[in-house]
Amino acid sequence: MDKERPDPDKILRDIEREEEKKSSGRLKIFFGYAAGVGKTYTMLKAAHSLQKNHVDAVIGYLEPHARPETMKMAQGLETVPAKQVDYNGIKLKEMDIDAVLQRCPQVVLVDEYAHTNAEGSRHQKRYQDVEEILKAGISVYTTVNVQHIESMCDIVASITGIFMKERIPDSTFDMADEVQLVDLEPEDLLQRLKEGKVYREEQASRAMDHFFTIEKLTALREIALRRTADRVNLVTERTKKEAGGEYYTEEKILVGISSSPSNSKIIRTAARMAKAFGGLLVGLYVEPPNAEKRGQEDKKRLKENIHLAEQLGAKIETVCGDDIPFLIAEYARNSGISKIVTGRSVPSRSFFHKPTFTDKLAAYAPDIDIYIIPDSKMEKEKQKLRKNMDHTMTIKNMLSAMVCLLLSTVIGFVFYEMKFSDTNIITVYILGVMITAIITSSRTISFLQSAASVVVFNYFFTDPRFSLDTYDPGYPVTFVISFIAALITSNIALKMKTQARELAKLAYRTKIILDTNQLLQNGKTVEEIGNTMAAQLGKVLSHTVVYYGLEEEHLNDPVIYNANGEKDESHYTRLITENEHAVAEWVFKNNKRAGATTATLSEAACYYLAVRSLDAVYGVVGIEIGNREILGAFESNVLMAILSESATVMEREVFRTREEAATEKANSEKLRANLLRSISHDLRTPLTSICGNADMLLQGKLNEDKKEKVYSYIYDDSFWLLNLVENLLSVTRIEEGGMKIKKQADMLEDLIEEALKHISRKSREFVIRVSMEDEMQLVNVDSRLILQVIINIVDNAVKYTPSGGEIVISTKKEKSFVHVQIADHGNGIPDEDKPHIFEMFYTANNEITDSKRSLGLGLALCKSIINAHGGKIMVYDNEPKGAVFDFTVPAEEVEIHE
Known part of the structure; x- marks a missing residue:
């Protein structure tokens, strides 16, 4: 059986990936389950082995351990001096990444991979420093413990009771070129601890009472061994996939993303499941109505959870609406999700049992596996969210409700005087409740309005009037039904209003994307596309936008657009400082986001992102972040969509330009080859x-x-x-x-006479007659080039006209052009040759060039010259025989001053 033909795009991607691997450094992690197992010592020992093999290895940063064996092993290795960072009056030492890059060794040793850098450092985390070093082509040896891996910290916390704040993404661990497990029996580790080889005596005693127990160390060791095995399996599967072997990818696991503090635990659990099943992880954020009313703390936590999901390999999707379980179920059903991971909320303790979030989700998606992770904080967060989102009990809203109630009562009195029934009057109150719900968007006020409407109706319009008593025993039932009807009506109105708002937001988002797409498509160059993108971002986000275009692999000077999408650089000098430009340069070189609200160069005034397509960067965009405000989910989605669309259009324009250049080069080569071939022969x-x-x-x-x-x-x-x-x-x-065309006014008669002086001597054998409509006709032309046109056409006529024949040159003006016609009485030009007569290297009748000594250049040159003057050239039959060449040149108007 024939083998399946390889995918050329995949081959190209693999080649690019291999080239990138060759240009970047290699990462080796010395992995352990606890402090003191010997990770740093083993790393230093490996560095000495490298030195013996003449490999340039230096220490980039080494934690100041009080371990004699470790410090002794560090001797003999060059150390790049650390830099000092002032933090709250304390001098802290951090790795000097610029010094390492300048030193440029073959291998650099960086201890404590998961370390959090001091405030003011370029990156928030040390693993980000390592990524930059690797990209510079320097290999890195580093150390890390299992509790510092993102997806493992929840499990470790359940064992040790300690939640690690310093963590690394799983991807940095799984994509390492080599992971060496540094293992030690728990009993031996405890013995080393007792001997003071790990911590000082006081620290060691405290550690043995809490973290360092035989049960905890054994569990941590098991987790480390299992995590190492998982990585081996992942590498094996990846290799099998790259080799074209079978690979199971049917599982699609969806995890809900929210601003809940416990949502990070759910995301990590889903990530571990995705790895275990060898499937894809999708993170879905359901943006509720009035999400913009969330506090900055909630927005920050939501952004962190989205970033965590991205780090763990999730593809982030966003939908809008208030019925979160229904939207998750619908997305899962339409996207082929096989498993949903969500948190478990605490059931309601009210008298009436209310279905929980998970109950609703299970009802909406009965055919999808749902994994529920304990989440005791979810209900509290929901209550907090509802509280935050219902800041509508304002004086304005309450006054609006009172006005509606008053108007309903006035209309009720009118209806009462007109002898309308009680049913009509109660309908007016229900209408008032509905209007109140639409105006105020508050469930609380709607509830109070419903109750107040029943009370007022009872007080004013039921017997006995102006009393809350009733004579008719059926009225209490009427009141209850009226209250329920008013309440249901108000809830329906609120839901319709919310849905209308969400639909309007969705329509606005769609319109933004469509308008931006249309504007980008109209761009003629990458620079024009980039400026259009920046202007559109300014209008959409209502933020000041700084755009750095690209020219010859370097960033251009920035262009600033204000919140109205207008170019404005006069009031924003703070955004074009050297520091801001340095951040933009870093983003361009590293193809990663940086600046305000990020973990890299966070002191910048703008949030910088690369305009990129795959690994190609076409520019850098900076969004001014005032008061460190975090962009909302809607704004972030629109921002990423516009950047992605812009990068696609830019990429297409770059490819088009390259294709045109390649085509032009190919045509030039073809022309050169044809010229050489023809010249060598003729x-x-x-x-x-x-x-x-x-x-x-x-x-x-x-x-x-x-x-x-x-x-x-x-x-x-x-x-x-x-x-x-x-x-x-x-x-x-x-x-x-x-x-270059250098036009000037010339007498057409003089040009023709001059041209006839330079034609072939064979012209003496012919009758050449000039017939001009206006002998004083002026034309606006480059006389040198037009002379060449006339000479070429007349020589062509001489060449193909029998001796003694007549050649007529005539002129006439038509509007703003002058027609010059050169007619002969030769054999003419066949109809099939007329469309090609002005093509380069084409000769009429397909005759060989030796027969008439023609390279087929003269008429092609004539067409180029006439087109450059804005005129036209054509050929048609002469009567009774021969051909007429007709070309136009711009006329020069003569101003007559009286």
């Missing part, structure tokens, strides 16, 4: 003739008549060569874009 004949005739003259054996003929032959051949060289030079200038 120059030989006249040059041979000139040499032969000159030789006969040198021998002096010719009489006067023969000498005159030989002179004539030499002249004709030389004249033909002169015209050929002139045409070749002109064609070369045109192809290279070097032909």
Whole structure:
């Protein structure tokens, strides 16, 4: 059976990935389950082995351990000096990443991979420093414990009771080139602890009472061994997939993303499941109504959870609406999700049992596996969210409700005086409740309005009037039904209003994307596309936007657009400082986001992102973040969508430009090849003739008549060569874009007379007649080039017209152009040749070039010159026989001053 044909795009991606691997450094992690197992010692020992093999290995940063064995092993290795960072009056030492890059060793040792850098450092985390070093082509040896891996910290916390704040993404661990497990029996580790080889005596005693117990260390060791095995399996599966082997990817696991503090635990659990099942992880954020009313703390936590999901390999999706379980179930059903991971909320303790979030989700998605993770904080967060979102009990809303109630009562009195029934009056109150719900968007006020409407109706319109008593025993039932009807009506109105708002937001988002797409498509260059993108971002986000375009692999000077999408650089000098430019340069070089609200160079005034497509960067965009405000989910989604669309359009424009350049280069090569081929063939004949005739003259054996003929032959051949060289030079200038038109006013009659002086001597054998409509006609042309056009066409007519024939040059003005017609009485041009007669290297009748000594350049050159003047050239039959070449040139108007 034939093998399946390889995918060329996949092959290209694999090649690019391999090239990137070759240019970047290699990462080796020394992995352990607890402090003191010997990770740093083993790393230093490996560095000494490298030195013995003449590998340049230095220490980039080493934690100041009080361990004699470790410090002794560090001797003999060059250390890059650490930099000091002032933090609250304390001098802290951190790795000097710039010094490491400047030193540029083959291998650098960086201890404590998960360390959090001091405030003011370039990156928030040390693993980000390592990523930059690796990208510079320097290999890194580093150390990390299992409790510092993102997806493992929840499990470790359940064992040790300690939640690690310093963590690394699972991807940095799984994508390491080599992981060496540094293992030690728990009993041996405890013995080392007792001997003071790990901590000082006081610290060791405290550690043995809490963290360092035989049960905890055994559990941590098991987790570390299992995590190492998982990585081996992952590498094996990845290798199998790259080799084209079978790979199971049917599982799609969805995890809900929210601003809940415990949501990070759910995300990590889902990530571990995705790895275990070898499936894809999707993070879904359901943006509720009025999400913009969330506090900054909630927005920050939501952004952190989204970032955590991205770090763990999740693809982030966003939908809008208030029925979160229904939206999750619908997305899962439409996207082929096989498993949903969510938190478990605490059931309601009210008298009436209310279905929980998970109950609703299970009802909406009965065919999808749902994994519920304990989440005791979810209900509290929901209550907090509802509280935050219902800040509508304001004086304004309460006054609006009172006005609606008052108007309903007034209308009720009118209806009462008109003898309308009680049903009509209670309907007016229900309408008032509905209007109140629409105006205030508050469930609390709607509830109070419903109750107040029943009370007021009872007080004013039921017997006995102006009392809360009733004579009719059926009225209490009426009141209850009216209250329920009013309450249901108000809830329906609120839901419809919320849905209308969400639909409007969705329509606005769609319109933004469509408008931006249309504007970007109209861009003619990458620079124009980038400026359009920046202006659109300014309007959409209502933020000041800084855009750095790209030119020859370097960032251009920034262009600033204000919140109205208008270019404005006068009031924003704070955004174009050296520090801001340095952040933009870092984003461009590293193809990662940085600046305000990020963990890299966070002191910047702007939030910088690369305009990128795969690994290509086409520019850098900075969004000014005032008061460290975090962009909302809606704004972030729109921002990423516009950046992605812009990068796609830029990429297409770059490819189009490259394709045009390649096509132009190919055409130039083709032209050069054709010229060389034609010249090598056609120059030989006249040059041979000139040499032969000159030789006969040198021998002096010719009489006067023969000498005159030989002179004539030499002249004709030389004249033909002169015209050929002139045409070749002109064609070369045109192809290279070097032909410049220098127009000036000239008498057309003078141009024709001058041209006739330079045509072939064979023209004496013909009758050349000039017929001008206006002998004083002025034209606005480059006389040198138009002379060449006339000479080429007349020579062409002489070449193809029998001796004694007539050639007529006539002119006439038509609007702002002058027609110049050159007619002959030769054999004419066949119809099938007319469309190609002005093409380069084309000769009529497909005759070989030797027959008429023509390279097919003259008429092609004429067309280029006339087009450059804004005119047209054509050919048609002459009556009764022959051909007419007709071209137009711009006329020069003469101003008459009285």
